[in-house]
Amino acid sequence: MDVVLDGVNKIYPGGQHAVHDLRLRIEDGELFVLLGPSGCGKSTVLRMIAGLEELTSGDLWLGGSVANGLSPRDRNVAMVFQNGALYPHRSVRGNMMFPLEITRGDPDEARSKVRELARALGLDSMLDRLPGTLSGGQRQRVAMGRALIREPALFLMDEPLSSLDAGLRAELRVEIAALVRATGATTVYVTHDQVEAMTMADRIAVLREGVLEDVGTPEQIYHDPATVFVAAFLSSPPINLLRATAWAVQDQGVVLDMGSQHLTLPWDDPRASALISHHGAPVTIGVRADALTQATSEPTGQELIGHVRTLEFHGHEWLAYAEAGIPSVDPAEFTQRPIQPPTPVQPSRIRALFGRSTPEPEPEPERTGHHRRTDLIFRITTGPRPARGDDVRLAVDLERLLVFDSKGRRVDPVAR
Incomplete structure (x- = not known):
């Protein structure tokens, strides 16, 4: 039936x-x-x-x-x-x-x-x-x-x-x-x-x-x-949800500015085209723990830097928590209820870096107060394991990067 x-x-x-x-x-x-x-x-x-x-x-x-x-x-x-x-x-x-x-x-x-x-x-x-x-x-x-x-x-x-x-x-x-x-x-x-x-x-x-x-x-x-x-509800360990601003840069692609750090989606990435209309707007980046790996090769500019705060042993793997200085996002910020008056977005380091005039960014929902530490959670199943207090460089699997708009919905179309 x-x-x-x-x-x-x-x-x-x-x-x-x-x-x-x-x-x-x-x-x-x-x-x-x-x-x-x-x-x-x-x-x-x-x-x-x-x-x-x-x-x-x-x-x-x-x-x-x-x-x-x-x-x-x-x-x-x-x-x-x-x-x-x-x-x-x-x-x-x-x-x-x-x-x-x-x-x-x-x-x-x-x-x-x-x-x-x-x-x-x-x-x-x-x-x-x-x-x-x-x-x-x-x-x-x-x-x-x-x-x-x-x-x-x-x-x-x-x-x-x-x-x-x-x-x-x-x-x-x-x-x-x-x-x-x-x-x-x-x-x-x-x-x-x-x-x-x-x-x-x-x-x-x-x-x-x-x-x-x-x-x-x-x-x-x-x-x-x-x-x-x-993304957050179906995630164990918790998905990394990072606050960023999207900037379309002509010769590079879409730069996801997280303040002290950034990632770039090149123009040949289909998601970059979808993000053009979000130029200057707040976005949320979702990165699962297994989409982050310790980088061993030369820097490519597509890594995140963190300071290992703690390690957890789970038998078949270790989970590491690295302080990265990136503002995190609470999924509770994105509700179905009407939002309060918006809070303007402050100019970012990327805007200053490229010196581009930009349209007024779309307003962000009012933040509900979130005190979770800004840790990057990543898995360690093979290879060397960092110690508490070590600095780590984490390569990001960009193909598995999730980008959400200011209302908490996926920016790149979901094929179903």
Whole structure:
């Protein structure tokens, strides 16, 4: 069953606008993940699909038909909640049998289906136990079994692993992804965990403050994020977000001025053309930790200089934090709410260096106050490791450089 949300809004009494003009298409048989921080509206979207919340406006289509007025029982959907919501007085067998008992099907066939599904879920030795005697992971498997046994056309999961420990989450996310794909049912999975989303999803939709920020495959979302928020949210370790000003220089390209340091995108780089209209304007540069490497060759002018402040050992790699004197950017600066009166941009070193007259720069959003140290985070997997206090020269993989405008959206077009 395919799912289409066409201009869907949800406004609660009191004016809380939980979901803003959401437009999404979820393909038949797809494992689709709604990802975002707490309070972003993802569970509200799931409950509207299930029929547990009414749409304020817009249309919901299920399997090619408008479903706005359908009751939950008429939508052929099954839902697994965060806590499993099992019947405590019924055994594992009784919980899994319950949906089939309601339909008054053949009891022998129902018992056979329960045994088969319990075997697939690793519950065949627990069929006579009560939920209170099971672990958290086992209870979630029972909840999944109770939902799947109906063979729904649409399977909805609302953060089913959030209450489990890290080791069990890693184990169950593999089992869940394999199981729902084996059924062929369309699955909408809600989580705030980027690892769950990246490892399980066919596609991901990232929500923030009820607004769709980006949608695509895990690879697209990670390598080509549409906004600063998406780049930061799907990043471990944190992406380096650096404040800069873009200057178009005729014989060089677009210079990204970070005050004491700069990088240059040559004119043969497609992003340089896109940045011409941002001449003199503030931009945000995104550089992931693995796009920075210690430079060993002669300087090329495409490096950043830092002073190693601390090192972290992660077993398979080291993470280094180098003070670079570059202002950092907090993704929280870029909100969907109206911005306050602008703060003008001060003339930069690049402007003085090239002596070019420039148009008035576009206004920056008011900064919300950000006190994070201006460290460059980079990975060390091979080669020599610097010591605390060392100066380092870091080569930047310009092909992986992300540039965002003053509103936090990608400057260079994202091919999807």
